[in-house]
Amino acid sequence: MWPTDTLTPPDAPTADPLAAGPALVPAVVPPMPTVPPLLVASPVAAPQLAPAAPDSAPRPRRTQAAPLPRRRRSSCAPATTFEAALTDLAAEGATGVLHGPDGAVHLAAGLVVHAESPRGATVGHLLVGAGRIGLHDWQSVALGTDRLSGLVGPGELELARLAATLDGAFDALAQHGGELRFDPAARPAFRLARPLSVLELRGAVGRRRALLDSCWPSAELDSAAPVATGAAPVRRTAVPRHRRQALLAAADGSRGVPELARLLGRSTFGTLLDVRQLAAAGLLAAGRPAVLPDPPPAAAPQPAPPDVLLPPGPRSYDSSDPEVGLLLRLRAALEAL
Amino acid sequence: MPGIEECLAEAMGITGALGVSLVDWTNGLAIGTAGLGPDGDHEVGAADATELARAVTQTPSFADPDSGAPPAEDVIVTSAGTYHLIRFVPAAFDANVFLYLRLDRDHANLAMARLRLAAIADRLVLA
Numbered sequence: 001m002w003p004t005d006t007l008t009p010p011d012a013p014t015a016d017p018l019a020a021g022p023a024l025v026p027a028v029v030p031p032m033p034t035v036p037p038l039l040v041a042s043p044v045a046a047p048q049l050a051p052a053a054p055d056s057a058p059r060p061r062r063t064q065a066a067p068l069p070r071r072r073r074s075s076c077a078p079a080t081t082f083e084a085a086l087t088d089l090a091a092e093g094a095t096g097v098l099h100g101p102d103g104a105v106h107l108a109a110g111l112v113v114h115a116e117s118p119r120g121a122t123v124g125h126l127l128v129g130a131g132r133i134g135l136h137d138w139q140s141v142a143l144g145t146d147r148l149s150g151l152v153g154p155g156e157l158e159l160a161r162l163a164a165t166l167d168g169a170f171d172a173l174a175q176h177g178g179e180l181r182f183d184p185a186a187r188p189a190f191r192l193a194r195p196l197s198v199l200e201l202r203g204a205v206g207r208r209r210a211l212l213d214s215c216w217p218s219a220e221l222d223s224a225a226p227v228a229t230g231a232a233p234v235r236r237t238a239v240p241r242h243r244r245q246a247l248l249a250a251a252d253g254s255r256g257v258p259e260l261a262r263l264l265g266r267s268t269f270g271t272l273l274d275v276r277q278l279a280a281a282g283l284l285a286a287g288r289p290a291v292l293p294d295p296p297p298a299a300a301p302q303p304a305p306p307d308v309l310l311p312p313g314p315r316s317y318d319s320s321d322p323e324v325g326l327l328l329r330l331r332a333a334l335e336a337l
Numbered sequence: 338m339p340g341i342e343e344c345l346a347e348a349m350g351i352t353g354a355l356g357v358s359l360v361d362w363t364n365g366l367a368i369g370t371a372g373l374g375p376d377g378d379h380e381v382g383a384a385d386a387t388e389l390a391r392a393v394t395q396t397p398s399f400a401d402p403d404s405g406a407p408p409a410e411d412v413i414v415t416s417a418g419t420y421h422l423i424r425f426v427p428a429a430f431d432a433n434v435f436l437y438l439r440l441d442r443d444h445a446n447l448a449m450a451r452l453r454l455a456a457i458a459d460r461l462v463l464a
Contacts, residue, residue, distance in 0.1 A: 130429035154340035155461040159432040162361070162368060193341070194369065204364035211363055215395070236397035244402070269363065270431030277395075 080176040083202055089182065090198040096184035103172025106188040111195035112169070114188035119258040120167030121267045123190070126160045127152060129265015158193050165192060166204060167268050173205050208269060216276040220286050226260070226275055227253040227287040234282040239274050244283075247274055253287030344461045345371040348438055351453050353445025355419070357438045358383050359426075359461075362390035368434065375439065386437040389414070390423055394433075411451060420447050424454045428462045436461075 078084035082100050086107075089098060093110035103117030116122070121129075124138040133151050152160075196204070212219075228248040237244065243266075250263055261271040278284040339347070341359055348357040349371045356372030360383040367383035374382040393399040393409045400409055412423035420440040426432060436458050440450055 126430040132429050153460075153462070155344060156428065156463075158341055159368075159426075159428055159434060159462065160430060163430065163432055166361075166364065196366075200366065204361070204366045207364045211391070236402075238395050238397045238400035238402055240400070240402045241404075265430065267431035270433065273363070 080174060082175040082180060083173050085180050086198050096182055097186040099181045099183060100172060100175040101178045102175050103168050105169060105172050108191065108195060111197060112201045113191040113195045115165045115168035115172050117168040117171035119171050119268055121164055121261055123160045123164045125262055126163055126267060161190055161192055163267050169201055170205050170208060170269055173202060212272060212276050215273065216280040221275050221279050221284065222257060222272060224286040225253050225256050226251045226284040229283060229285050231282055237277050237281040239277050243274055244278065248283060251284055339460055341369040344457050345369050348436060348454060348457050351450050353440040355439040355441055357436060359434055360386055360437055361434050362387045362394060363433045386423060390435050418442050420445055422450060422454055424458045426458045426461055
């Protein structure tokens with residue numbers, strides 16, 4: 001929690017030279033305005049506090065107050081419960097797998113060696129889908145007869161493992177509030193040749209999210225089934241033509257992004273990146289919501305600090321009133337300008 | 338069929354090579370490194386090279402999306418003392434990686450280095 005005591009007046013108001021009256025009579029200090037602690041700590045909202053403070057009444061000087069805690073939005077602070085748990089396990093040098101409903105990350109001596117998620121592509125999806133190996137080859141690998149070594153080079157195999165791990169981690173790290181379980185006995189299907197620290201993994205996933213948002217800042221299509229609009233592009237897109245055409249042909253509103261990725265033999269993230277770029281060009285739109293009940297990963301926690309100071313507690317207006325609703329929409333439109 | 342480490346070691350054998358890294362441009366991760374990074378820091382070098390790579394892969398003018406197969410091949414930056422050479426790895430799946438080679442300008446042959454780095458990038462993903 002965020003302490004608010006740094007805004008309360010000191011015990012000795014006579015320290016203020018503006019305090020009127022006899023020195024022995026303590027001045028009545030007006031109560032400071034109640035401000036939500038989060039807004040006090042927010043670097044955005046802090047400057048707006050100054051004019052709101054009463055300036056006519058005698059006011060004690062703030063002396064030697066402890067610095068307010070600041071909410072960090074950097075990659076240093078875990079953003080989700082899964083990231084926080086994973087960071088703690090890594091700090092202990094744990095070995096095992098942290099499971100959540102939407103993905104799992106495997107640790108070995110505190111380093112990330114593998115990650116997987118139901119939405120993410122596997123090594124088999126990538127290599128078979130790209131035509132590097134046949135389905136039969138992959139099935140025999142899965143059965144334990146290692147025939148992959150003669151078909152795929154170690155460099156390519158390692159890149160596929162990394163792509164699969166990052167695909168899984170993208171979903172796994174976004175889990176917030178679900179039930180998590182740590183199993184120290186589980187062993188991963190493979191291990192990365194160069195394990196990643198949890199900080200590296202979180203940084204990598206965070207930069208991927210930022211890349212997606214820079215293409216098209218809406219996660220609407222991430223969990224929906226995209227549909228090709230058939231319209232002319234509103235702007236040029238950098239997606240290569242063969243990738244674009246295959247994706248638009250497959251996007252018939254019946255498949256979500258993971259299903260499209262599997263159909264086309266691509267990683268889920270690579271498909272997501274294409275989908276966002278094509279949405280920005282007006283070539284894809286959201287169809288019906290996919291059956292997935294979970295919110296899209298990019299919509300995960302960390303709400304941005306609000307732009308306006310709202311009083312804490314229940315809102316004082318009734319948003320179901322049509323006139324109030326109109327005013328709220330007007331305000332939102334003005335703020336969007 | 339070389340692995341990542343062998344490919345990086347081979348790239349360091351290119352005349353004038355100062356340092357090389359294999360980088361994922363979707364997330365700036367240095368997957369493997371050899372030699373010295375810019376100012377001795379491969380992580381920062383990978384992040385900076387990622388910005389360059391994205392300027393190519395995410396910009397229609399440079400990505401050349403209608404040309405067919407691999408969208409981009411090289412990015413070359415020359416400065417007073419150094420050649421910076423980025424070569425996209427033509428993986429069959431979404432690997433989204435490139436090799437970033439820095440060369441000492443006094444000793445390197447840019448044209449030769451580009452050809453050799455391209456061959457190494459091809460071998461990394463072709464059996």
